[in-house]
Amino acid sequence: MSDFRLxxxxxxxxxxRSVLLRPAGTGFVxxxxxxxxxxxxxxxxxxxVIGAQGDRPAYGHxxxxxxxxxFSGEAPPGIAAHLPKGERYGRWIDRFGLWPAAGVFTAVAALVVWGALEAPGIIAPLVPQSxxxxxxxSMVGDFGGRFCHTPAGDAALKALAAQLDPQHEAREIALANIPMVNAVTLPGGRIILFDGLVQQAKSPDEVAGVLGHELGHVRHRDTMTGLIRQLGLSVVLGGAGGNAGGYLNGVLSLSYGRGAESAADGVAIDRMREARISPAATAAFFERLGGQEGEGTETQAMTWLSSHPLSAARRRRFAAAVKPGASYRPALDRAEWQALRTSCASDPKVAKFWGKAF
Incomplete structure (x- = not known):
C-alpha cells in the first residue's frame, strides 16, 4: 500500500479524513x-470528476x-493511470477531439442556415390558399380609400388583365392613387399597381411587363415565401388579424431573391408572348428606371426597384425575347391607355395619398 495521503x-x-489508498481487485479501499x-x-x-479542490481534480462516487x-499533490503513476480524466471542453468534444467537433458544429450550423433560407420556400406552398x-x-381592406375607379379606367384595366391573366390566377388587379413608381403583390393573389408607375410608363406595353412580372409572383406564391422568411411562422399561425398593417408594411418592404425575380420574369415574357405584346417596351422601361447600375440608390427607395432589383441581365432577357418579324399589338389602344392614366385624377371619391392613413 502506498503511503501517499488523500x-x-x-x-x-x-x-x-486523511486516508491511504490500497488497491483491491478492480478498485481500491x-x-x-x-x-x-x-x-x-x-x-x-x-x-x-466532480470539480477541483485548489488546483487538483476532486473525484466523486x-x-x-x-x-x-x-489529492494534495501529484498522484503516483500507479494511481493516476486509473483516475478518470477531467473534461477539458465538454463530454462530447473531449470524446471526439476539438477540431473534429468544431467541424461537426460548423456543418450543423451551415445546415441550420440553409434550412432558414430554404424552409420558407418549402412551407409557403403548404399554406392553405384560403x-x-x-x-x-385583411391587409388590403379598401387601401385607405385609395383605389381609383372610373368606368373607362376600370374597363381599361380589365382589358389589360384579360390579356395577361386569361386564367384569372390573380384574384384582383387594382390601381391605387399612390404617386410611387411601384407595384405590389399581396398574399392571396391580389396585385396593386400604383398610379406613379402608370404615370412613369410611356406606353401600356411597359405596364403590361410589370403586371406580367407580378403575376409570376402570384403563381409562385413568392409573397407568402418572403413574409415567412422575413416575419417568421407567426404570419401563418397568427393570421393577419390585428397585425394587418404591420404585415402590409412587410409586403411593401419585401425584396425578392434573384431566383424568384428570374422566374417571375419568365412568366411575364411568356404571358406577353401569348398576348402578342412586345417585351421591347419593358426592357426600355427597366433601362429608364434603373439607369446605370449602382446609381440612384436614394431615388430608388420605396420604388419598384427597391423590391425588384434590376440588372443588365434582366433587361437583356426582355430585349432578347423580342422575336423579329412577330406581329405584336399594343396592350391597350390609345383611348384605353388614356383612360387608365387619368383614372385616379378623374375619380372624385379617391383618397389623396398624403391625406389619409392606410
Whole structure:
C-alpha cells in the first residue's frame, strides 16, 4: 500500500479524513490508520470528476452522493493511470477531439442556415390558399380609400388583365392613387399597381411587363415565401388579424431573391408572348428606371426597384425575347391607355395619398 495521503469524505459523515489508498481487485479501499477506519471497496469505474479542490481534480462516487476524495499533490503513476480524466471542453468534444467537433458544429450550423433560407420556400406552398386569401384581404381592406375607379379606367384595366391573366390566377388587379413608381403583390393573389408607375410608363406595353412580372409572383406564391422568411411562422399561425398593417408594411418592404425575380420574369415574357405584346417596351422601361447600375440608390427607395432589383441581365432577357418579324399589338389602344392614366385624377371619391392613413 502506498503511503501517499488523500483527503476523503465518505458521504455518511461530515468528517474529513486523511486516508491511504490500497488497491483491491478492480478498485481500491481507503483506510485511515490512525483511527482504524476502513471504507467500503470502490471500483475505479465508479469514480467521476466532480470539480477541483485548489488546483487538483476532486473525484466523486457515481452511486454515493457526497462521497469525495482528492489529492494534495501529484498522484503516483500507479494511481493516476486509473483516475478518470477531467473534461477539458465538454463530454462530447473531449470524446471526439476539438477540431473534429468544431467541424461537426460548423456543418450543423451551415445546415441550420440553409434550412432558414430554404424552409420558407418549402412551407409557403403548404399554406392553405384560403388562409392566404384571408390574410391578403385583411391587409388590403379598401387601401385607405385609395383605389381609383372610373368606368373607362376600370374597363381599361380589365382589358389589360384579360390579356395577361386569361386564367384569372390573380384574384384582383387594382390601381391605387399612390404617386410611387411601384407595384405590389399581396398574399392571396391580389396585385396593386400604383398610379406613379402608370404615370412613369410611356406606353401600356411597359405596364403590361410589370403586371406580367407580378403575376409570376402570384403563381409562385413568392409573397407568402418572403413574409415567412422575413416575419417568421407567426404570419401563418397568427393570421393577419390585428397585425394587418404591420404585415402590409412587410409586403411593401419585401425584396425578392434573384431566383424568384428570374422566374417571375419568365412568366411575364411568356404571358406577353401569348398576348402578342412586345417585351421591347419593358426592357426600355427597366433601362429608364434603373439607369446605370449602382446609381440612384436614394431615388430608388420605396420604388419598384427597391423590391425588384434590376440588372443588365434582366433587361437583356426582355430585349432578347423580342422575336423579329412577330406581329405584336399594343396592350391597350390609345383611348384605353388614356383612360387608365387619368383614372385616379378623374375619380372624385379617391383618397389623396398624403391625406389619409392606410
Amino acid at each position: 483527503w476523503h469524505y465518505d458521504g455518511v459523515t461530515a468528517v474529513r 481507503l483506510e485511515e490508520p490512525e483511527s482504524g477506519w476502513v471504507g467500503a471497496p470502490t471500483d475505479w469505474s465508479d469514480l467521476t 457515481g452511486a454515493i452522493p457526497g462521497w469525495r476524495m482528492g 388562409w392566404e386569401n384571408r390574410m391578403g384581404d
